Amino acid sequence: xxADELLVLVADGDQKxxxxxxxxxxxxxxxxxxxxxxxxxxxxxxxxxxxxxLWRSAGRxxxxxxxxxxxxxxxxxxxxxDRVRSARAAGERDRREARRAHHPAYDQVSEEVxxxxxxxxxxxxxxxxxxxxxxxxxxxxxxGYTYRExxxxxxxxxxxxxxxxxxxxxxxxxxxxxxx
Numbered sequence: 001x002x003a004d005e006l007l008v009l010v011a012d013g014d015q016k017x018x019x020x021x022x023x024x025x026x027x028x029x030x031x032x033x034x035x036x037x038x039x040x041x042x043x044x045x046x047x048x049x050x051x052x053x054l055w056r057s058a059g060r061x062x063x064x065x066x067x068x069x070x071x072x073x074x075x076x077x078x079x080x081x082d083r084v085r086s087a088r089a090a091g092e093r094d095r096r097e098a099r100r101a102h103h104p105a106y107d108q109v110s111e112e113v114x115x116x117x118x119x120x121x122x123x124x125x126x127x128x129x130x131x132x133x134x135x136x137x138x139x140x141x142x143x144g145y146t147y148r149e150x151x152x153x154x155x156x157x158x159x160x161x162x163x164x165x166x167x168x169x170x171x172x173x174x175x176x177x178x179x180x
Contacts (some may be wrong), residue, residue, distance in 0.1 A: 036080035041088075
């Protein structure tokens, strides 16, 4: 029997005709679904859904509009595309939810306030240094100069700059020790 005839019999509830139709179309249906869905397990599941749909909706087949195989493969293609779209939509929903649920591991506002307070504390401690110590520390730590470059910029001997830096950093450490 041809697939067209079998599908008409399946529409009347003929189980033997469905078994024969199943054997005839299950391979092409799986092949088409596998090309669209790609995942083997998902492809098997969609193929079973398509074949179950054939059993339930065989009465909708109209032989005047085309062959049974073309109709079956159209049903399979639509079902496979629906599965791919559904999977993509679910993945996108999961990604949106993950982005929405993402909370930083810290409170950004409190971190910014704390950083501002620390900067203010450092400024106050820098103000307690002598002008020469503050100038040396600022050039080295804020402007990134080496001790030798600080000495050249200030036209001072390297030993003098090192002494100012050591004394200035010691005073900063003592001052900032109260901040901890």
